[in-house]
Amino acid sequence: MSDVKLEERLIHAVAGLLSGSGHIACGVLSPIPGAAAMLTARREGARVSIIGSELPAYRCDGGVELFDQAAQGRVDAFFLSGGQIDGQANINLHGIGAYPQMDVRWSGAFGSAYLYFLVPKVILFRLEHSRRVFPERVDFISAPGVSKPGVHRPGGPHALVTNLCVMIFDRGKGRFRLASVHPGVTAEEVRDQTGFAFDLPDHVPETVTPGAEDLALIRGEIARDLANPYPRFARDVFGIAA
Amino acid sequence: MTRFLSTPDDLAALVPDGASVGLAKEPLSPIALARALIRRGARDLHLVTIPTASMVADMMIGAGCVRVVETSGVTLGEFGVAPRFVEAVKTGAVEVRDATCPAVYAALQAGEKGQPFVPIRGIIGSDLLANRPDWKVIDNPFAPGDPVVILPPIRPDFALIHALKADRFGNVWVGPRHELKTLAHAAKQSLVTVEEIVEHDLREDEAASPNLIASLYVAALAEAPRGAWPTAAPGLYPLDEAEIASYARAAKTPEGFAAWLGGLESTPRAAE
Numbered sequence: 001m002s003d004v005k006l007e008e009r010l011i012h013a014v015a016g017l018l019s020g021s022g023h024i025a026c027g028v029l030s031p032i033p034g035a036a037a038m039l040t041a042r043r044e045g046a047r048v049s050i051i052g053s054e055l056p057a058y059r060c061d062g063g064v065e066l067f068d069q070a071a072q073g074r075v076d077a078f079f080l081s082g083g084q085i086d087g088q089a090n091i092n093l094h095g096i097g098a099y100p101q102m103d104v105r106w107s108g109a110f111g112s113a114y115l116y117f118l119v120p121k122v123i124l125f126r127l128e129h130s131r132r133v134f135p136e137r138v139d140f141i142s143a144p145g146v147s148k149p150g151v152h153r154p155g156g157p158h159a160l161v162t163n164l165c166v167m168i169f170d171r172g173k174g175r176f177r178l179a180s181v182h183p184g185v186t187a188e189e190v191r192d193q194t195g196f197a198f199d200l201p202d203h204v205p206e207t208v209t210p211g212a213e214d215l216a217l218i219r220g221e222i223a224r225d226l227a228n229p230y231p232r233f234a235r236d237v238f239g240i241a242a
Numbered sequence: 243m244t245r246f247l248s249t250p251d252d253l254a255a256l257v258p259d260g261a262s263v264g265l266a267k268e269p270l271s272p273i274a275l276a277r278a279l280i281r282r283g284a285r286d287l288h289l290v291t292i293p294t295a296s297m298v299a300d301m302m303i304g305a306g307c308v309r310v311v312e313t314s315g316v317t318l319g320e321f322g323v324a325p326r327f328v329e330a331v332k333t334g335a336v337e338v339r340d341a342t343c344p345a346v347y348a349a350l351q352a353g354e355k356g357q358p359f360v361p362i363r364g365i366i367g368s369d370l371l372a373n374r375p376d377w378k379v380i381d382n383p384f385a386p387g388d389p390v391v392i393l394p395p396i397r398p399d400f401a402l403i404h405a406l407k408a409d410r411f412g413n414v415w416v417g418p419r420h421e422l423k424t425l426a427h428a429a430k431q432s433l434v435t436v437e438e439i440v441e442h443d444l445r446e447d448e449a450a451s452p453n454l455i456a457s458l459y460v461a462a463l464a465e466a467p468r469g470a471w472p473t474a475a476p477g478l479y480p481l482d483e484a485e486i487a488s489y490a491r492a493a494k495t496p497e498g499f500a501a502w503l504g505g506l507e508s509t510p511r512a513a514e
Contacts, residue, residue, distance in 0.1 A: 110342070113368045117366075144368055150389065
């Protein structure tokens with residue numbers, strides 16, 4: 001189905017990963033995860049909190065309460081990204097080179113070093129699938145993918161969604177497995193563009209194309225709802241004005 | 243008692259070089275106060291962001307006011323990286339103490355409560371912890387075999403706050419921004435600019451009274467209309483996208499930032 005945009009496919013794929021989550025939280029600069037959370041809300045009745053949103057339905061108390069909720073186990077799914085993400089799902093939000101006077105400096109950890117431990121299903125999301133972004137080892141561990149036995153860690157990485165594929169993280173093995181490739185992408189291409197080793201099954205399916213019902217939801221109600229927290233995205237992808 | 247002063251410059255004059263100052267993330271960045279500190283030529287400040295910061299921190303760092311920045315993230319968000327912050331960290335002009343948002347909130351709450359330290363989940367195994375000698379790991383005294391991070395309290399010398407209104411008794415209304423109350427409670431004293439000082443006692447309004455910083459915490463107060471500009475003051479004015487985009491462009495180079503700063507020094511009130 002060539003008329004399905006990559007964004008729509010990703011929204012649908014992420015919503016599939018979110019299935020079963022009662023309370024999904026996401027950041028205000030994450031339109032695709034935000035849309036996926038809204039789709040899950042419509043399909044299954046999940047509650048959605050968007051950090052930084054002014055909308056009463058999605059607002060959370062200054063961010064503070066969300067962190068408390070996470071520590072109590074009241075947040076089921078969250079999204080993180082990274083300037084670098086490695087094969088053990090360590091994420092780097094600080095920069096490239098030797099800390100602290102790094103060659104390239106990014107913004108900082110935000111809530112990652114905490115939420116990654118406490119939210120059961122963390123989905124990593126990054127739209128640039130390259131060896132630069134996915135090296136064998138990150139330069140700085142803003143938040144570790146796995147923890148030693150004895151460290152309180154009900155949460156952690158569940159999947160990695162990129163512009164090329166979906167990978168699932170095995171916390172026991174501390175390793176990703178290629179779960180699906182988007183149409184037109186091969187497993188070889190994913191391997192070439194990934195700097196870390198991962199498990200590659202003999203047969204890798206294509207990422208599922210959203211059905212008519214989901215597409216209608218995404219292009220209708222969700223596109224309209226997105227226009228408030230994510231005006232630029234709604235305008236660029238769905239042509240909807242805020 | 244709260245002192246009522248004429249301008250943000252009068253407030254900035256109360257902040258000595260080397261002081262620690264805390265400010266909260268957008269909206270309602272204390273921009274007028276930051277401009278006044280820049281005009282005063284403040285130096286060696288220890289800037290604590292609650293828990294992150296944007297343009298306000300970038301401009302103070304670029305102007306050379308800051309020696310240490312304690313933060314969970316500095317970015318201009320949709321407008322890109324915070325260029326002066328990035329440059330100052332790379333050259334070592336500022337020392338960065340990287341944190342994570344809930345750690346900042348927890349340490350601020352410990353400051354508010356006068357606690358000696360506060361435990362927090364997560365963080366173990368990160369390079370953040372490896373680079374914060376002031377953060378420790380203890381064994382849970384109630385359930386041994388459970389390592390837990392503990393943090394020292396955050397108690398800035400000054401909270402720098404911009405709010406929509408205050409009353410003539412020194413009570414400051416913060417609306418839904420509960421973390422501004424926490425910041426004011428944790429700081430040794432608060433310096434506050436407001437859009438408007440009202441005559442009636444805000445404590446008598448049941449809807450407003452839970453959302454007040456009591457005058458007890460407010461050392462000094464000044465009116466500064468549009469004092470958050472170009473960041474937003476919800477209900478009064480939106481984020482000035484063009485102005486922030488223009489700052490983001492100018493601040494990319496030391497020369498561009500110097501020119502932006504020159505405009506600020508020579509016409510301190512014109513743009514406000």
